[in-house]
Amino acid sequence: MRKSLIFIVSAMLIISSVLIMSCGDNGGTTVSADAPTIGVTIYRYDDNFMSFVRRNIESLISGNAHLIMNDSQNNQAQQNDQVDVMLNREAKALAINLVDPQAAQTIIDKAKAKDIPVIFFNKEASPQAMASYDKTWYVGTKSEESGDMQGQVVVNTWRANPSWDKNGDGVIQYVLIKGEPGHPDAEARTSHVTKYITENGIRVQRLEELNANWDTARAKDIVDAWMQKHGDKIEFIFSNNDSMALGALQSIQALGYNQGDNNKFIPIVGVDAIPDMLNEIKKGTIVGSVLNDALNQAKAVVDLALNVSTGKEPLEGTDWTLDEVKAVRVPYVPITIDNIEVAENTYK
Numbered sequence: 001m002r003k004s005l006i007f008i009v010s011a012m013l014i015i016s017s018v019l020i021m022s023c024g025d026n027g028g029t030t031v032s033a034d035a036p037t038i039g040v041t042i043y044r045y046d047d048n049f050m051s052f053v054r055r056n057i058e059s060l061i062s063g064n065a066h067l068i069m070n071d072s073q074n075n076q077a078q079q080n081d082q083v084d085v086m087l088n089r090e091a092k093a094l095a096i097n098l099v100d101p102q103a104a105q106t107i108i109d110k111a112k113a114k115d116i117p118v119i120f121f122n123k124e125a126s127p128q129a130m131a132s133y134d135k136t137w138y139v140g141t142k143s144e145e146s147g148d149m150q151g152q153v154v155v156n157t158w159r160a161n162p163s164w165d166k167n168g169d170g171v172i173q174y175v176l177i178k179g180e181p182g183h184p185d186a187e188a189r190t191s192h193v194t195k196y197i198t199e200n201g202i203r204v205q206r207l208e209e210l211n212a213n214w215d216t217a218r219a220k221d222i223v224d225a226w227m228q229k230h231g232d233k234i235e236f237i238f239s240n241n242d243s244m245a246l247g248a249l250q251s252i253q254a255l256g257y258n259q260g261d262n263n264k265f266i267p268i269v270g271v272d273a274i275p276d277m278l279n280e281i282k283k284g285t286i287v288g289s290v291l292n293d294a295l296n297q298a299k300a301v302v303d304l305a306l307n308v309s310t311g312k313e314p315l316e317g318t319d320w321t322l323d324e325v326k327a328v329r330v331p332y333v334p335i336t337i338d339n340i341e342v343a344e345n346t347y348k
C-alpha cells in the first residue's frame with residue numbers, strides 16, 4: 001500500500017516537472033515537446049501599436065509552439081544577433097518585425113543558409129528582397145490605404161464643421177506629424193492623406209511637417225513649438241499614427257484647446273485606433289483615426305508561422321490570400337465616433 005502510494009506520488013512529480021519544462025517561453029501554457037519552436041522579434045517593445053501586435057501573437061501562439069520573443073530595442077545589429085541565436089536554438093520559422101526595412105536581405109541570407117522560412121511583418125521588405133528567397137512572406141497592410149482613409153475622415157469631418165475653417169479661405173491650413181523617415185507606412189500616409197483631400201475638392205496648405213518617429217513625447221515637443229509659432233492659424237493636425245496624435249493632443253490641451261467642449265478646438269486625426277485614442281474620440285477631443293488591425297495582423301503572422309514551421313503551405317487551412325509580392329494585406333478601416341465599435345471589437 002505504502003509502496004504504491006510512493007510510486008503514484010513520484011510518477012506525478014515526474015509528469016509535472018515535464019510539463020513545467022516544456023512551458024518555458026510560453027507563460028505557463030503547456031506545449032508538447034515535439035511542437036515547433038518559432039522565433040519572433042519586435043523592433044521595439046515600447047512602440048504602442050506593436051505592443052498590441054506582440055500580445056496578440058503571444059496569446060494566439062500559446063499552446064501551439066515554443067515561442068522565443070525578442071525586443072530588438074530599435075537596434076538592427078541587436079536584431080541580427082537575435083536571429084543568429086534563434087537559428088542556433090533550432091527555430092523552425094522566424095517572424096521578424098524589422099528595425100530597418102533595408103536590413104531584410106541580411107536576415108533572409110541568414111535564414112536561407114539554414115533553410116528556415118521567414119515571415120516579415122509590419123515593416124515591409126523591398127520586392128527584390130522578397131523575391132530572393134521562396135520561403136519569405138510578408139504580413140501587413142497596404143500603406144496607401146491608411147493615408148486615403150485618413151483623408152476620408154478629414155474630408156467628411158471638415159465638410160460637416162464649417163467653423164473649423166477659422167480664416168474662412170476654404171483651404172485647410174494643416175501641420176503633419178510624420179513617423180520614422182523611410183518607413184513605408186510613414187511615407188505613404190504622408191503623401192496619400194493630402195492627395196486624397198485635394199482629389200476630393202478641398203485645397204490644403206502645409207504649415208509644417210516633421211518626423212516624430214511614432215513617439216508621443218517627441219510629437220508633443222514638436223507641436224508645442226508649432227503652437228508657439230502659428231497658434232490659431234493651425235486648422236488641422238494630421239498625424240501618421242495615434243501615439244503622436246495623443247502627444248499633439250497633450251500639447252494643445254495644455255493651451256486650453258480640445259477640452260471636450262466646442263470652445264477652442266483644433267481637429268486631430270491619427271492612424272491605428274488604439275484604445276487610448278478610442279477613449280479620446282468618445283470624449284470628442286480627437287475627430288478620428290484609421291483602424292490598423294493588430295489582432296488580425298497577429299493572427300495572420302501566427303497562422304503562417306505555424307504552417308511553415310511544420311512544413312505546410314503558408315496559407316493551408318486559412319482564409320488569407322497572398323498578393324504578387326507574397327504579402328497578406330489586412331485591411332484598414334476609417335474610424336470616427338459613428339463606427340467606433342468596429343475598432344473596440346478588435347480589442348476585446
Ligand code: GAL
Nearest residue numbers: 047049050122185214241272
Ligand atoms: C505602423 C503603426 C505605428 C508604428 C509602426 C511601427 O504601422 O501605425 O504606430 O507602430 O507601424 O513600425
Ligand code: CA
Nearest residue numbers: 165169171173
Ligand atoms: Ca482655412
